[in-house]
Amino acid sequence: MEAYLQEWLGLLLRWAHFITGVAWIGASFYFNWLENHLERQQAEADIAGDLWAVHGGGFYYLQKLRAAPQQLPQHLHWFKWEAYFTWLSGFALLCVVYYWNAGLFMVDSRVADLSSLQAITIGLASLLLSWLFYDLLCRSAAGKRQALTALMIIAWFALLSWLLSSLLSGRAAYIHVGAAIGTIMVANVFFVIIPSQKELVDAVREQRVPDARKGENALLRSRHNNYFTLPVLFIMISNHYAGTFGHSLNWLVLLLLSLSGVGIRHWFNIRHLEGHSRLVLPFSLLLLLAVIIALRPQAPAKSQTVSASPATAEAMKVVQQHCTICHSAKPDHPGFAAAPLGIVLDDESALNVLARRVHHVTVVTQSMPLANATGMSDEERDLIDRWYAGRMLEQAKRSEQEP
Numbered sequence: 125m126e127a128y129l130q131e132w133l134g135l136l137l138r139w140a141h142f143i144t145g146v147a148w149i150g151a152s153f154y155f156n157w158l159e160n161h162l163e164r165q166q167a168e169a170d171i172a173g174d175l176w177a178v179h180g181g182g183f184y185y186l187q188k189l190r191a192a193p194q195q196l197p198q199h200l201h202w203f204k205w206e207a208y209f210t211w212l213s214g215f216a217l218l219c220v221v222y223y224w225n226a227g228l229f230m231v232d233s234r235v236a237d238l239s240s241l242q243a244i245t246i247g248l249a250s251l252l253l254s255w256l257f258y259d260l261l262c263r264s265a266a267g268k269r270q271a272l273t274a275l276m277i278i279a280w281f282a283l284l285s286w287l288l289s290s291l292l293s294g295r296a297a298y299i300h301v302g303a304a305i306g307t308i309m310v311a312n313v314f315f316v317i318i319p320s321q322k323e324l325v326d327a328v329r330e331q332r333v334p335d336a337r338k339g340e341n342a343l344l345r346s347r348h349n350n351y352f353t354l355p356v357l358f359i360m361i362s363n364h365y366a367g368t369f370g371h372s373l374n375w376l377v378l379l380l381l382s383l384s385g386v387g388i389r390h391w392f393n394i395r396h397l398e399g400h401s402r403l404v405l406p407f408s409l410l411l412l413l414a415v416i417i418a419l420r421p422q423a424p425a426k427s428q429t430v431s432a433s434p435a436t437a438e439a440m441k442v443v444q445q446h447c448t449i450c451h452s453a454k455p456d457h458p459g460f461a462a463a464p465l466g467i468v469l470d471d472e473s474a475l476n477v478l479a480r481r482v483h484h485v486t487v488v489t490q491s492m493p494l495a496n497a498t499g500m501s502d503e504e505r506d507l508i509d510r511w512y513a514g515r516m517l518e519q520a521k522r523s524e525q526e527p
């Protein structure tokens with residue numbers, strides 16, 4: 125029953141997290157787009173720019189003012205709850221999925237022998253320390269120099285990814301890097317951006333000039349948030365791709381994919397500017413391509429022959445011993461009410477259908493059994509590898525014989 129309720133709790137939180145996240149990032153992309161597409165007005169004294177748009181059966185006309193209005197309008201819309209709820213639902217999800225079953229989802233004894241409590245402490249510390257480092261950096265003298273700040277932020281996340289992936293399971297390491305970036309983003313909104321907007325509104329109300337420094341800081345932080353979006357979105361879907369977080373250099377894969385995301389975001393930001401660098405997009409896509417090529421599957425060794433490869437019945441024995449406690453129509457594992465992701469490995473025909481994925485998660489990424497919960501040995505992984513290679517060679521032979 126607990127596993128069943130936990131699954132629903134996870135589902136509802138993930139749904140809410142997704143909805144609020146779409147609303148937050150969507151609004152942020154929209155305002156960024158507005159800023160880039162405003163038709164700048166030189167002649168008008170009060171209007172900095174305006175634009176026309178058509179959407180959903182109507183025309184919209186928007187203006188951006190040069191300065192604050194003389195009087196506050198009756199209804200002024202703020203955009204902040206999307207951000208706060210994205211973080212709150214995300215943090216709750218982190219607790220339900222990862223901290224509730226930390227032994228299974230965070231600790232991997234082949235990476236480091238930690239207790240659940242140690243793993244959770246490391247996870248929480250990574251969120252807090254990332255914000256403290258980033259915030260101090262932005263406030264320091266170095267924070268005044270854009271390129272240096274960007275380099276330091278990249279260095280911090282390279283270090284964090286490496287540290288976390290040498291302490292926690294690959295998927296937990298990835299999700300904590302993502303949660304750390306998300307925490308910085310929402311703390312930027314809460315501690316810097318919203319206070320600066322409050323200052324603007326207060327200044328209008330009190331008929332005084334707003335503190336310009338607060339506005340500059342807010343602009344810088346919101347620009348940083350803009351660059352964080354693509355990496356954080358990749359990390360949120362990365363858990364579906366064991367080839368990334370399960371790689372032996374998973375921290376480097378994360379870093380390179382994130383840099384490529386930052387580059388693509390940069391291109392969206394500069395492509396309207398005159399004389400922008402034409403290399404940003406090709407370079408970012410090349411980086412992505414390089415990762416895809418570097419992670420390509422290796423062909424099985426030529427020396428392996430079909431006769432030496434184990435029969436499916438032998439592979440099935442290993443699967444029954446290590447997988448079906450979770451991946452069964454009726455799992456015996458107390459943590460699962462149904463087979464995870466609907467992957468059922470109860471009989472040989474299911475194993476045959478899922479052969480490629482089974483090989484991928486047990487041999488290539490070694491991300492299964494989850495946290496090596498059932499203690500699968502290297503010999504057993506090798507058996508699956510030889511069984512799979514035998515299948516491949518057999519298939520290749522068969523297709524050669526076909527006319």
Ligand code: HEC
Nearest residue numbers: 363364366446447450464465481482485486492493494497
């Ligand atoms: C302790 C429970 C548990 C055990 C034991 C376990 N798994 Fe999983 N498996 C999971 C969970 C949970 C997921 C879903 C992870 C997610 O949400 O992405 C999963 C996902 C998978 C996936 C899909 C993920 C992908 O990247 O394709 C495959 C394939 C898989 N398991 C195969 C296996 C095999 C083969 C074994 C045995 C060698 C095994 N699992 C043992 C819990 C388990």
